[in-house]
Amino acid sequence: MNNSFGRIFKITTWGESHGRAIGVVIDGCPAGLEISEDDIQVELNKRAPGNISFTSPRKESDRAEIFSGLFEGRTTGAPISIIISNRDANRSHYDDLKNFYRPGHANYTYLQKYGIFDPYGGGRSSGRETACRVAAGAVAKKILRQLGIQIRAILTEIGGCYDPQKMQEILEEVFQAGDSVGGIISCEIFNLPPGLGDPIYGKIESLLSDAMLSIPASKGFEIGEGFKVSQMKGSQHNDSFKLNAGSVTTETNHAGGTLGGITVGTPLLFRVAFKPTSSIKIPQKTLTLSHEERDLKQPAEARHDPCIAIRAVPVVEAMAALVIVDAYLCNRVSRIKEENNLSFS
Amino acid sequence: MNNSFGRIFKITTWGESHGRAIGVVIDGCPAGLEISEDDIQVELNKRAPGNISFTSPRKESDRAEIFSGLFEGRTTGAPISIIISNRDANRSHYDDLKNFYRPGHANYTYLQKYGIFDPYGGGRSSGRETACRVAAGAVAKKILRQLGIQIRAILTEIGGCYDPQKMQEILEEVFQAGDSVGGIISCEIFNLPPGLGDPIYGKIESLLSDAMLSIPASKGFEIGEGFKVSQMKGSQHNDSFKLNAGSVTTETNHAGGTLGGITVGTPLLFRVAFKPTSSIKIPQKTLTLSHEERDLKQPAEARHDPCIAIRAVPVVEAMAALVIVDAYLCNRVSRIKEENNLSFS
């Protein structure tokens, strides 16, 4: 199993949904960065159920605690260990579920791979792991803020609709029906310097798509015009270079901010598709672990998120922040310039 | 720069479009595999221009030579070095292009990143690097064949059309117009065992999307229903488990063969979007390296691929093969079973 993400700015997450705690270790954060538990809390609160209607009623009130890596409020270059306790861990209603191969869930595949599975809250396969990504992303965002780089993800489509009011209606409908619906998140990154990303296997879009497809329930990634490129001609799609206040930029941004895998300096624009929440209240035909056909019914008191994409918004931002900080640090060793005390003849 | 791909079965590619040669080193191929230059040639021929209408007229007639890693026709566990000479490397018509920031090309971003760029044939940023991927993919495919796993990629959409005859018409049109068009490749992988992929950051879909977005000109990746999930309800999207001849499988395959990042055992289905070829014959407004506005015109004798997606088909297959072999090898250390001489009490 691989629980690490990143090359220089690297995170390792651990913990199960209903265990004692979950956590993340950030390794490779440069020394000298001012960071506090409040910086992390602000981001964690974005995924808190209280802030979002129609998301899981579990009162997480997650509190991130920093256990290492700081001295007098600044990073020291040592690993930053952040721990979030699991409080509301009611295991009882999983006892009914644990004998089923749950449609859309990972217990069948985990059992095939590992021969063992922690059924309580989905164990390691729970979306709860993403709280660790958001916590680590908060540190990455702090660095980006110093660099003037901004990331903004928003939910732009639910049930095939783009109109916010319609989206709200659809949510109410599926919630009442005990069903769920998919959604699409759009993300924009502004004020990026040109030069981030490696040209062959660490292309900025490869890194981002890897990051986004690692978020539970995601099913697609596209950058710039994405899948619409099939309907475009080269003469339409190519972005012409032009000068803007003395700087090189492009007339249009069909590419979504990258050429040859490297940032152009224009906004990075990408979209991520999320499937409908797998846990629904409607009974579903499936098998028990002993291969009997049965109807699976969620317990009435179980949580119900009608649209998991809503909760994925801060996770998309966090993963994007991790990718950009890592690419920024990697880029610092691509070329050694004179001003960095090294002049190659 | 990062020119390696894979974790256990790892490739490193090198070489520029118009240099002496390009090559790939495969590290981590298990010992004992029968492999020959013919095995590789068969795959390389799939990307040869002679086999495809409307692709670049450069007569590559690439010949892959194996320089190391074999003894008496079998792999020894040592790195396999494959080298492909560059024969048809006419540099002259790049002299006109090298002073322009070429729309849709990588010379602007490379110059921003590295301060230096090899303009001949695009240097390292050329699609020619993908020949190395196809060569390495041929070795991976040989392993997959032993395991009974099959990969099949096809071009399913050009210019927004799915009808092969219409697709041909569109190609002729854009070719005559000196323009280009985007396309979408669909890929299916059959007979996969369940259990491949890591559940958090090495999800099989993350690995595949990383691989696909690393192919030049790719702009999107989706698995299963992909971006259509936004229009689906959970009750529609969830694949019910059922028995088939005593084995667990699913009624439908909306997920595209993966749950929680791990293969289910059902076919893996994904799609990749490719932008229109950036090099077109139609003049384009752009800047010179010295920031003058000029029209860029491709030399008449320059190659012209009206749809780069056509040539990407064997590359998609090769990258998929590399991902699956790597995931297969990684999976061998996920759980240690009794039959592998290790019984955990």
Add this chain to the structure above:
Amino acid sequence: MNNSFGRIFKITTWGESHGRAIGVVIDGCPAGLEISEDDIQVELNKRAPGNISFTSPRKESDRAEIFSGLFEGRTTGAPISIIISNRDANRSHYDDLKNFYRPGHANYTYLQKYGIFDPYGGGRSSGRETACRVAAGAVAKKILRQLGIQIRAILTEIGGCYDPQKMQEILEEVFQAGDSVGGIISCEIFNLPPGLGDPIYGKIESLLSDAMLSIPASKGFEIGEGFKVSQMKGSQHNDSFKLNAGSVTTETNHAGGTLGGITVGTPLLFRVAFKPTSSIKIPQKTLTLSHEERDLKQPAEARHDPCIAIRAVPVVEAMAALVIVDAYLCNRVSRIKEENNLSFS
């Protein structure tokens, strides 16, 4: 900073000497292994001060707690997070030390590298980090026990003496004098299968020396005859192959169990040198952070380990266990044999 060790069985440690806690995340432990906090405690107790005379009087009574990765007493393939609280963290007597560049200590170099340093107990540079290695090593040892592999490290030399009684005398002397002394640890690994280790850059001796030189205060590593090889002829040093009860083995074991970087199957024998403890009670000439020449005097109540090599014994065993388990797992993908369901040709 790099706080991870290992390739497939990988650990990441975090925490400072006088922070809230220290910890380790083990990633890549195969699923199905029975493990308990007691298994870890047994190893941690070996480094407890109560068990060793003349080691630091700090009453650590470390308690390792497992926070993740287990279900019903067995590993699930998920990361294993082990946390050890810091109890006896008296910061006061470091206030006198924190303005000095301490001879033999790392505060000068950390400040040069990071521009910031946690002086309390040495922060991250403290030997306390090795408790995490011992905890992770306990999990590795559990696997080795299933495989019948045994590791035994002993202190074989102090102050140039090999006689245990003399060693005890030397310790008393340096302790009374407020001084310290260096030592050498010998380690033997029995019952190893042949074939572990990679032949070029992951040689078993490279991996071990990397591991051993990462232990604080270590200054040398040798395998087999080590530095004595300079005094030997090839005709003496070469180990002849012979049969023993039908199996191939060697007459002698000058090589120390490895040929071409790969285990032979004979015992692995290596030695590690540890410098004298840097913290001594004798006043030392040095500089303050503001570059004034001053005598540094340890506070009377500060801990005093006359020979750090004593406490390094369980750490040497732990690191050896981590290296061997990792090499064992890596070796499982070197060759795919028929009995593993894959027959090449």
Add this chain to the structure above:
Amino acid sequence: MNNSFGRIFKITTWGESHGRAIGVVIDGCPAGLEISEDDIQVELNKRAPGNISFTSPRKESDRAEIFSGLFEGRTTGAPISIIISNRDANRSHYDDLKNFYRPGHANYTYLQKYGIFDPYGGGRSSGRETACRVAAGAVAKKILRQLGIQIRAILTEIGGCYDPQKMQEILEEVFQAGDSVGGIISCEIFNLPPGLGDPIYGKIESLLSDAMLSIPASKGFEIGEGFKVSQMKGSQHNDSFKLNAGSVTTETNHAGGTLGGITVGTPLLFRVAFKPTSSIKIPQKTLTLSHEERDLKQPAEARHDPCIAIRAVPVVEAMAALVIVDAYLCNRVSRIKEENNLSFS
């Protein structure tokens, strides 16, 4: 198998002793470095037999050719592929040897690991692979020269003797006897900046020992006083800090240039032990592959290096250069200073 070394400045070597060629791919070399085939040839010539008495008579006259990664004489950030053809590859006298488990050689262990072995010239296990390290080291040295860092390795001990004249006598003796002898190489690195090396698992001494123990025939590594530390007291071993022309340095350098795994700025001093050449002319008792006891006799015309340590000198320098350049690049992302366009409030 792992044929890569390094983290940011990373090399991958390939090729067998008697195959068509051997080669190395350097990935991660910063763009803008002036480099030529002559730069590499100068280093390769240091290991040429003509320059050393009593080394293998094989007339290698190795010529390194650069196949990629340069444009107009400068590195572009793309991978640098260097290839060295194998010319003098007489396979015939290995036919007598290939049925024996050769004492001190790797064919037994390779066969145990991989089930297959290329016996000609030792295949991949040949010392010939080190030519690739020397070639890559030449590029690293070019960078170090720009930084003013110098590496100097010399053979300081043969057969237990330090006197050059006596060393020459011993060499003649063992050569006449068809025997071989071990040796020790000392290496000094001058003018290093403080701050290189990671404090926990990437200590500069760990990286160096890993590198040195990866050189064929090496059996030990020590830094500073090395194994002599066992005979020292802390009051002797600790290096006092002092001012020298306004800069902090140490009175003595017992540590060998590193504290807490990070360079101090004083010279880095280490030693590496090499066993006697395994191939000797004296007949040796051993087993055939079919387990018969037989005397192994080298063919009269086979090469005979009486002391492999002699040829290891440029390899030690090359590996040290690779470690230092990599640590230098890694260090550039440890702390982000204001002058690097990033001010952390």
